[in-house]
Amino acid sequence: MLRIKEIVCLTSQQQDVLSHIVSQLPINDAIRTSVLSRKWKDIWCGHTKLSLNSTTVRKHYFKSPIGYVFLTNMEFVARVDAILLQHSGGGIECMEIKFRLHNSYAYHIDRWVNFAIASKTKELIIDLSGSRNFLPQQLFCAHNGSYLQCLEVASVSLHLPADFKGFLNLKNFTLVDVSIGNEDIQCMLSRCNLLEYFEISYCRNITSIRTPRPLGQLNHLVVDNYLLLQNIELNGSPTTFKYNGTVIPFAFASTSRLTNVSIKFLSCHAALEYIVTGFPSALPRLESLTLHCAERERIILPGRPFQFSYLRHLKLELIIFCDKKIDVLDYALVLEVAPFIEKLELHMWMDCWWCQPYRKEDGELRIRLPHQQQHLKFVHISGFFGYKHQVELALHILRSSVILERMEITPRVEITKRETESRNLYYERTQYISGRKIASEFVCKADQRKVVEL
Incomplete structure (x- = not known):
């Protein structure tokens, strides 16, 4: 009898090992293991990560005698139904539904969301690729989303029911290209008390992001690609903030925790002016700042800027x-x-096709009074075309940095040119060669410590 128990125990351990192995495979590969033997037949049915898209359900197209055939909506629906029918329906960590399905398939989407709810799924991703289906209302009913910790929806329409109470355990929430109103955003944020990460991108109907109630757990806020947004006013104190849009006012309950900021303006604004007088100047503990700006004119700065x-x-x-x-x-x-900066990156795209690389005939290089920078160790300058003021800036940084270990200079443009197109390949090649030559002639020769790299 004891021997039989030992064999049964060993078999159970083997099953656990096989289940763990299969759980690491994509769902399509996991299903294929069912043909290996009777022992493997049903192991995939407990798969904890259901990624259901055109690649995992089947390749988006396959080659047939008449050419390449694309996966149709009905084929995708039938395949997903077959997978969910055979699945054990429990212990799902992540479920992803990603396929272009228009409104006539709303019934199937509702059933899949119901499966996720019944399976107590922790992470749910729904991306309908521009179809604008309404997200099933049952997801927002009391207790249905109580197990959700991460929710990501894309290319859907979303309208909260009047009795929405919030997601009790939701920590990560992402909206991408979602048709949703200001009031629903405010309601959602105010009723998800454990929210740590919030991202809202390409939701074009949004004009204001506000939360009257405190968001004590929110650490990361991402707001991307907004042209109509007028303000962000959050009753919270995130540590990381990323914004891509036009110049608007930002207001947080407290900025004492905000240490990492990335801002990309889609309209023209002077970067230096914004650094010393704009939102960054209100951040007392800012440690990392990325700022993308397009500039058209020089700004007169205050005599004693914020440090x-x-x-x-x-x-x-x-x-x-x-x-x-x-x-x-x-x-x-x-x-x-x-004054305590350790790493400086300066990426430029200069739309100056009429400008010429620096020559001695252009006049003496200006020497600005060196500022003794005691902490700067690494500098990277890209888009260095060899213009006179670029050379002067590079030399100033080199002379001012006491403990500089490495200074990289490249003519290569490393940012998107966005509002301007390259004139032609000949022009770019000429600028590249000239920038490298000027950097070698004027910056490298002034480098006594051999820290400059081209």
Whole structure:
């Protein structure tokens, strides 16, 4: 009798090992293991990660005698139904539904969402690829979403029921290209008390993001690609904030925890002015700042700008529409406003096709009074075409940085040119060669410590 129990126990352990192995496979590969033997037949049915899309259900197209045949909506629905019918229906960590299904398939989507609810799914991803189906209302009923910890929806319409009480355990919430109103966003945020990560992108109907109730757990906020958004006003204190849109006011209950900020403006704005007088100047403990701006004119800055005592990493992405007013040497100011900076990245795209690389006939290089920078170790400058003010800025940084370990300079443009197209390949090649030559002739020769790399 004891021997039989030992064999049964061993078999159970083997089953656990096989289940763990299969759970690491994509769902289509996991299903294929059922043909190996009777022992493997039903192991995949407890798969904890159901990623149901055109790739995992079957390749989006396959080759037939008449050519490539694409997976149809009905084939996708039938395949998903077959998988869910055979699945044990429990212990699902993540369920993803990603396929272009229009409104006539709403019934099937409802059934799949019901399966996720019944299976107590922790992470649910629904991406209907631009079809604008309404997200099933039962997901927002009391207790139905109580097990959800992560919810990501894309390309759907969403309207909260009047009796929505919130998701009790939701920590991550992502909305991408969702048709939703300001009131529903406010209601959702106010009733998800454990929310730690919130991302809202390409939701074009949104004009305001506000939360009257405190969001004590929110750490990460991402707001992407907004042209109509007028303001963000959150009763919370995140640590990370990423924004991509037009220049608007930001207001948080407290900015004492905000240490990592990334802002990309879709409209023109002077980067230096925004750093020293805009939103970053209200962040007392800012450690990392990425700022993308397009500039058309030079700004007169205050005599004693705010200093960032905690800033360690600054990344500037600058699209500069050059005229005689623009002066890149102005960016030497960053060494003064960030006295403890350790890493500086300066990426430029300069729309100055009429400009020429620096020549001695253009006049002496200006020498700005060096600012003794005691902490800067790494500098990376891209888009270095060898213009006079670019050379002057590079030399100023080199002379001011006491403990600089590495300074990389490249003519290669490493940011999207967005508002301007390259003139032609000949122009870009000419600028590349000229930038490298000028950097070698004027910056490398001034490098006594051999820290400059081209």
